[in-house]
Amino acid sequence: MLQVLAPMATGSSASKAGAASVSGLVLVVVAFVLLDAASVSHAQLQVGFYVGKCKGTDVEAVIRGVVQARFKQDPSILPALLRMQFHDCFVRGCDASILLDGQSSEKNAGANASVRGYELIDEIKAALEKACAGVVSCADIIVAATRDAVVLGGGTRYDVQTGRRDGLRSSVNDVNLPGPSIPISNAIGFFNAKKISTEDMVLLLGGHTVGITHCLFISGRLWNFNGSGGPDPSMDPALVRSLRVTCPQNGDGDNNPVNLDQNATSANVVDNSFFKQIMAKRGVLQIDQRLADDGQTRSTVAGLAAGKLDFGKRFGGAMVRMGAIEVLTGSQGEVRKSCRAVNKRSVEATLEEIVDGLLAAQ
Numbered sequence: 009m010l011q012v013l014a015p016m017a018t019g020s021s022a023s024k025a026g027a028a029s030v031s032g033l034v035l036v037v038v039a040f041v042l043l044d045a046a047s048v049s050h051a052q053l054q055v056g057f058y059v060g061k062c063k064g065t066d067v068e069a070v071i072r073g074v075v076q077a078r079f080k081q082d083p084s085i086l087p088a089l090l091r092m093q094f095h096d097c098f099v100r101g102c103d104a105s106i107l108l109d110g111q112s113s114e115k116n117a118g119a120n121a122s123v124r125g126y127e128l129i130d131e132i133k134a135a136l137e138k139a140c141a142g143v144v145s146c147a148d149i150i151v152a153a154t155r156d157a158v159v160l161g162g163g164t165r166y167d168v169q170t171g172r173r174d175g176l177r178s179s180v181n182d183v184n185l186p187g188p189s190i191p192i193s194n195a196i197g198f199f200n201a202k203k204i205s206t207e208d209m210v211l212l213l214g215g216h217t218v219g220i221t222h223c224l225f226i227s228g229r230l231w232n233f234n235g236s237g238g239p240d241p242s243m244d245p246a247l248v249r250s251l252r253v254t255c256p257q258n259g260d261g262d263n264n265p266v267n268l269d270q271n272a273t274s275a276n277v278v279d280n281s282f283f284k285q286i287m288a289k290r291g292v293l294q295i296d297q298r299l300a301d302d303g304q305t306r307s308t309v310a311g312l313a314a315g316k317l318d319f320g321k322r323f324g325g326a327m328v329r330m331g332a333i334e335v336l337t338g339s340q341g342e343v344r345k346s347c348r349a350v351n352k353r354s355v356e357a358t359l360e361e362i363v364d365g366l367l368a369a370q
Contacts, residue, residue: 101334
């Protein structure tokens with residue numbers, strides 16, 4: 009909600025009426041701009057946006073250093089950051105809205121309950137604010153940190169575009185992300201609506217080459233698939249037997265972790281092993297297995313599994329394109345001082361400055 013500022017006091021009733029009229033007009037204009045800004049992209053992202061803008065500090069080197077230190081202690085920060093970027097970009101665009109605190113913010117949506125890594129973003133932001141306050145956006149930090157984690161996890165390096173600004177809104181009501189059993193046609197529609205191609209959808213879901221799920225989300229496939237009393241017939245019987253040990257039918261193991269890439273030697277490596285596994289009917293999540301089985305995506309999966317399509321290079325390209333979804337650039341949004349809160353003056357200062365400017369022009 010925007011806070012309406014009282015018209016500025018003037019020396020005559022006519023001036024007051026004019027100020028009120030201008031203020032009303034400004035409220036409409038600013039409300040439209042601020043609430044709809046996330047749907048506009050000015051395509052001003054570029055590689056090396058921060059070169060020469062941080063008092064001699066190499067912004068991407070700072071981000072990389074913090075990520076390296078964290079990855080050394082906890083390699084699972086890689087899938088955490090992949091998940092964070094996906095969940096940020098596919099809600100209001102890549103505007104760091106997922107980082108904002110608040111009782112009704114995106115963080116409190118059920119789909120975001122397992123998102124983590126916020127403290128790493130805070131650490132990077134603090135280091136950059138110390139080097140050059142108010143220059144580097146939280147949205148860019150997410151994208152660059154994720155890229156660095158991908159490289160540390162064995163993935164192919166890709167150049168990130170920067171120049172994003174941070175959004176001013178975060179609402180639990182905006183979170184509408186696809187679930188793990190969504191049909192492929194519906195998933196394609198979801199991604200295409202964000203101007204992400206079907207091939208890029210397959211590549212981005214290939215991020216499941218690292219990370220885990222929990223038994224709670226797959227037990228239905230193991231014990232009573234669609235009320236059949238048996239397992240999902242699309243799942244390799246040997247995998248069913250193995251996962252039933254980890255995920256007992258009584259639900260006692262609902263929180264037990266399960267690797268998304270069932271190749272134990274590469275479950276934490278960014279490679280094409282995930283695609284080989286789902287081609288062998290060893291997909292853990294239903295959406296993953298459907299990628300290999302559905303006619304709309306099977307050929308892409310087969311090409312990636314066989315190495316005919318270079319997953320590392322293509323994955324980087326897909327990440328770049330996802331990072332350009334509905335970005336704020338130029339004068340849109342802001343560069344937050346803290347990634348957890350909008351700057352104190354954002355809405356009020358914008359209204360005051362525009363009102364002052366219009367009144368001065370009369």
